[in-house]
Amino acid sequence: MGAHAEFLRASLQDDQLARAVIADPRALADRATDPKNRALVRLVTRVTEMPWALGKRDHQLAKEAGLDDASVLHAVVLSSYFGHLNRIADAVGIDLDYEVAIPPVHAEPATPPYLVPERELWPDPDLPRTLELSLRPGASEALAAWRKHALEREAPLSVRQRSVIARAVAERLGDAAGVQKFSEATPKEELENALVELAHVVTLAPWRLGAETITALRKAGLDGDVAIFDAIAVATACTTFSRITVALAALARD
Amino acid sequence: MPHLQIVDYSASSGALRQVYDKMRERPLPPAYRPQHGGAPGIVQAHSLDPVLMPLVFGFSTLLNGQGPLTWPQRELVNATTSRLNQCLY
Numbered sequence: 001m002g003a004h005a006e007f008l009r010a011s012l013q014d015d016q017l018a019r020a021v022i023a024d025p026r027a028l029a030d031r032a033t034d035p036k037n038r039a040l041v042r043l044v045t046r047v048t049e050m051p052w053a054l055g056k057r058d059h060q061l062a063k064e065a066g067l068d069d070a071s072v073l074h075a076v077v078l079s080s081y082f083g084h085l086n087r088i089a090d091a092v093g094i095d096l097d098y099e100v101a102i103p104p105v106h107a108e109p110a111t112p113p114y115l116v117p118e119r120e121l122w123p124d125p126d127l128p129r130t131l132e133l134s135l136r137p138g139a140s141e142a143l144a145a146w147r148k149h150a151l152e153r154e155a156p157l158s159v160r161q162r163s164v165i166a167r168a169v170a171e172r173l174g175d176a177a178g179v180q181k182f183s184e185a186t187p188k189e190e191l192e193n194a195l196v197e198l199a200h201v202v203t204l205a206p207w208r209l210g211a212e213t214i215t216a217l218r219k220a221g222l223d224g225d226v227a228i229f230d231a232i233a234v235a236t237a238c239t240t241f242s243r244i245t246v247a248l249a250a251l252a253r254d
Numbered sequence: 255m256p257h258l259q260i261v262d263y264s265a266s267s268g269a270l271r272q273v274y275d276k277m278r279e280r281p282l283p284p285a286y287r288p289q290h291g292g293a294p295g296i297v298q299a300h301s302l303d304p305v306l307m308p309l310v311f312g313f314s315t316l317l318n319g320q321g322p323l324t325w326p327q328r329e330l331v332n333a334t335t336s337r338l339n340q341c342l343y
Binding site for chain 2: 003006012018041049077082093108214217229
């Protein structure tokens with residue numbers, strides 16, 4: 001948040017909105033002066049916290065605020081993409097390397113995890129959609145190449161281990177199509193259990209990612225930083241893939 | 255202190271060096287250049303997988319380099335998401 005609050009400040013030549021984001025984004029969804037900004041913050045908060053709870057009403061509210069379909073899609077995909085970056089940054093443990101005018105707040109590990117949806121709340125993947133990723137030129141292809149790299153290699157992690165992670169993330173985000181695709185990939189041994197635990201924290205409590213995450217994977221038998229990074233990067237990528245799928249399916253339902 | 259190894263530009267070789275060089279050619283607005291002059295930390299965080307790095311940041315260029323959302327609107331999305339996920343970076 002430190003870097004992007006700074007970029008937001010720089011883009012507006014004003015720090016008021018950036019300070020409000022750092023202080024309390026939920027309040028901003030109600031109080032931002034610009035209706036498009038209010039709608040964006042409301043939409044992105046939902047995409048980040050519970051994409052499975054989105055519905056036609058959210059799409060309608062965004063439209064009424066002046067955001068067209070392409071803008072709503074842009075916000076959904078961009079926010080889902082940042083879900084990956086946020087999690088990688090915290091798991092690897094990088095330092096903020098920009099000079100910032102607004103100090104970011106530190107993570108609070110005691111924050112309760114994001115909610116996991118009951119099965120009956122999962123959006124129907126077969127419902128006709130109003131927003132498709134293909135409406136954004138190049139996005140489907142770029143995402144497919146990333147997905148192939150994340151899920152279809154045999155090293156360092158095996159395809160089976162990748163599938164275990166993908167299934168665990170999909171279950172926690174209410175991604176019915178993802179769970180169906182990796183239906184066989186339930187954990188069967190200790191390392192696979194550790195990969196599910198990784199997927200759990202990555203998806204639902206990114207503020208808990210850190211040194212302990214790495215130690216747990218080492219203990220479970222992942223050998224070396226390259227393999228550990230691979231496991232984390234598969235999980236973080238899957239949050240992006242499943243989040244986009246779920247959000248776009250959910251936005252189409254009553 | 256990072257929890258996993260990070261290979262920066264000066265320590266890089268082979269495929270990773272090539273990827274860093276290629277990413278340097280991307281048009282990066284001044285606001286996005288860290289003062290240390292190297293690749294931003296979030297790019298370096300991907301250094302253990304030189305194939306993944308361009309896939310991830312190619313997607314970024316696609317999303318952050320053009321509309322319909324304006325630059326401030328894109329950064330509002332990015333900052334809000336990062337704040338909710340409690341990502342310090």
